Amino acid sequence: MGRSIGIDLGTTNTVVAVLHEGRPQVVEDDKGYRVLPSVVSVDDFGTATVGHAARNKILTDPDRTVYAFKRLMGRRFDSEQAVEARKRVGYEIRPAADGLCTLRLGNQVLTPVEVSALVLQTAKEMAERALGEPVDEAVITVPAYFNHQQRAATFEAARVAGLRCERLLNEPTAAALAYGFRRDSDRTIVVYDLGGGTFDVSVLHLSGGVYEILATKGDTYLGGEDFDYRLVDYLADHFQTQTGVDLREDRTALQRIKDAAERAKCELSFTDRTTVLVPRITPQHNLELAVTRLTLESLVEDLVDRTLDVTRRALSDAGLQLSDIDDVILVGGQTRMPRVREAISGLFGREPSRGVHPEEVVAIGAAVHAASLTDRDDAPQHVLIDVTPFDLGIDVIGGLFQPIIPRNTHVPTSETRAFATSQDDQEAVRVTVRQGDSRFADENEFLGEFIMSGLTPAPRMQTKVEVTFRIDSNGMLHVSAMEPGTGESRRITIRN
Numbered sequence: 001m002g003r004s005i006g007i008d009l010g011t012t013n014t015v016v017a018v019l020h021e022g023r024p025q026v027v028e029d030d031k032g033y034r035v036l037p038s039v040v041s042v043d044d045f046g047t048a049t050v051g052h053a054a055r056n057k058i059l060t061d062p063d064r065t066v067y068a069f070k071r072l073m074g075r076r077f078d079s080e081q082a083v084e085a086r087k088r089v090g091y092e093i094r095p096a097a098d099g100l101c102t103l104r105l106g107n108q109v110l111t112p113v114e115v116s117a118l119v120l121q122t123a124k125e126m127a128e129r130a131l132g133e134p135v136d137e138a139v140i141t142v143p144a145y146f147n148h149q150q151r152a153a154t155f156e157a158a159r160v161a162g163l164r165c166e167r168l169l170n171e172p173t174a175a176a177l178a179y180g181f182r183r184d185s186d187r188t189i190v191v192y193d194l195g196g197g198t199f200d201v202s203v204l205h206l207s208g209g210v211y212e213i214l215a216t217k218g219d220t221y222l223g224g225e226d227f228d229y230r231l232v233d234y235l236a237d238h239f240q241t242q243t244g245v246d247l248r249e250d251r252t253a254l255q256r257i258k259d260a261a262e263r264a265k266c267e268l269s270f271t272d273r274t275t276v277l278v279p280r281i282t283p284q285h286n287l288e289l290a291v292t293r294l295t296l297e298s299l300v301e302d303l304v305d306r307t308l309d310v311t312r313r314a315l316s317d318a319g320l321q322l323s324d325i326d327d328v329i330l331v332g333g334q335t336r337m338p339r340v341r342e343a344i345s346g347l348f349g350r351e352p353s354r355g356v357h358p359e360e361v362v363a364i365g366a367a368v369h370a371a372s373l374t375d376r377d378d379a380p381q382h383v384l385i386d387v388t389p390f391d392l393g394i395d396v397i398g399g400l401f402q403p404i405i406p407r408n409t410h411v412p413t414s415e416t417r418a419f420a421t422s423q424d425d426q427e428a429v430r431v432t433v434r435q436g437d438s439r440f441a442d443e444n445e446f447l448g449e450f451i452m453s454g455l456t457p458a459p460r461m462q463t464k465v466e467v468t469f470r471i472d473s474n475g476m477l478h479v480s481a482m483e484p485g486t487g488e489s490r491r492i493t494i495r496n
């Protein structure tokens with residue numbers, strides 16, 4: 001049997017780590033890079049380039065090069081997020097037969113799952129090269145706020161890549177594991193993870209090797225990419241005022257501004273002022289504009305505020321006050337922005353923890369967890385008690401939503417509720433599964449539905465149906481229904 005590794009499959013960067021002689025290590029590629037950009041470029045023969053080489057092609061071959069595809073995992077083509085992505089990216093997003101998204105790259109069509117699988121396969125090969133032995137198992141991290149479909153898509157990507165995914169681990173939980181590794185502490189901490197595409201915040205208690213998540217909240221469509229787009233719009237608006245040309249209508253120009261904007265954003269974490277220069281953005285013009293740190297901060301202020309709101313709500317779900325928190329861990333490249341650090345320090349009235357590498361800590365935690373799942377004598381020992389982030393339930397009469405598993409319930413878990421038929425001789429019931437915190441069904445996100453037919457004819461309210469929701473350790477939901485009178489049951493796979 002091969003080795004098991006930890007993989008942080010990020011929106012921007014993928015990081016691979018292993019536990020080697022009891023110490024977690026980030027895997028380097030043959031050029032010494034410690035991150036693998038989550039970018040894939042495909043030519044007309046279907047040959048894929050992954051990582052740094054593909055990243056360079058975002059500018060030269062924007063219509064054949066995909067990035068930030070994690071934001072499309074398990075998402076419907078008509079979802080708000082896919083509609084937003086379609087306006088922004090250089091590649092073409094199309095509807096798939098099952099309602100999800102496909103990506104058209106030149107003459108090739110791939111799904112976000114297949115593209116993710118190419119990144120995972122490259123990550124696996126990097127680890128095999130570094131370790132000199134086969135790797136066939138991995139713990140893969142996902143945003144804590146990923147829903148069932150997004151998790152199922154990630155699981156499937158691992159399968160396509162030839163990896164057995166032993167566990168989908170929540171990213172903030174992984175960061176906490178890395179933080180707590182070899183540290184004997186009894187602490188209540190907050191993990192604030194603002195990466196390239198997603199935002200998660202978890203409140204945890206660590207004690208004697210037990211990691212108990214108290215609450216988790218987030219937004220799977222809020223990250224550094226959105227900070228970049230604010231600057232892109234600022235630059236494009238300025239250019240339009242000066243020249244009358246809207247650069248957003250030209251995909252190649254758009255990718256060039258996006259690239260320049262991201263670089264300027266990162267520079268402004270170290271300097272107060274920088275100049276964005278994109279030569280010959282149109283045949284007649286260069287794009288040139290000085291941007292200050294203050295301007296950038298004003299452009300993204302509401303995004304930073306949104307993360308603070310989510311953080312406050314996570315604390316309130318955990319039943320804690322700001323002053324109950326012993327330590328705040330900042331994870332994700334976007335937390336390198338000074339304004340983000342200041343906002344968090346301001347909220348908690350303390351400096352966040354230093355000594356955690358924001359881009360590597362999640363992969364390290366995944367490697368520690370992967371090692372703990374082996375039966376080796378020196379395997380690290382810890383207990384993880386994670387939670388489900390959403391209320392999960394079904395539609396009931398009157399357009400209402402009945403939660404079956406409330407958010408922040410420990411997983412794995414299982415809950416059963418009995419429902420009665422509403423009409424005489426009713427033969428079938430439709431079970432519609434949703435997530436969300438509204439009392440009204442249609443305000444919550446639809447996850448899937450099934451019909452249980454062949455019920456025993458009887459006057460209304462006499463025939464009972466028991467619906468069971470089970471959430472496994474990967475955070476995936478399994479729903480089944482049974483008529484207790486007959487023992488007849490139906491199981492459904494949750495799908496859009």
Ligand SMILES: Nc1ncnc2c1ncn2[C@@H]1O[C@H](COP(=O)(O)OP(=O)(O)OP(=O)(O)O)[C@@H](O)[C@H]1O
Nearest residue numbers: 010011012013195196197198224269332333334336
């Ligand atoms: N010095 C910096 N200042 C500001 N932002 C930065 C800096 N360095 C990196 N970033 C931003 O951090 C983001 C990438 O962070 P990271 O690698 O943690 O994301 P990820 O793990 O790939 O994404 P996610 O966790 O959301 O799936 C990018 O948007 C990048 O522009």
Ligand SMILES: [Mg+2]
Nearest residue numbers: 010195332362
């Ligand atoms: Mg990340």
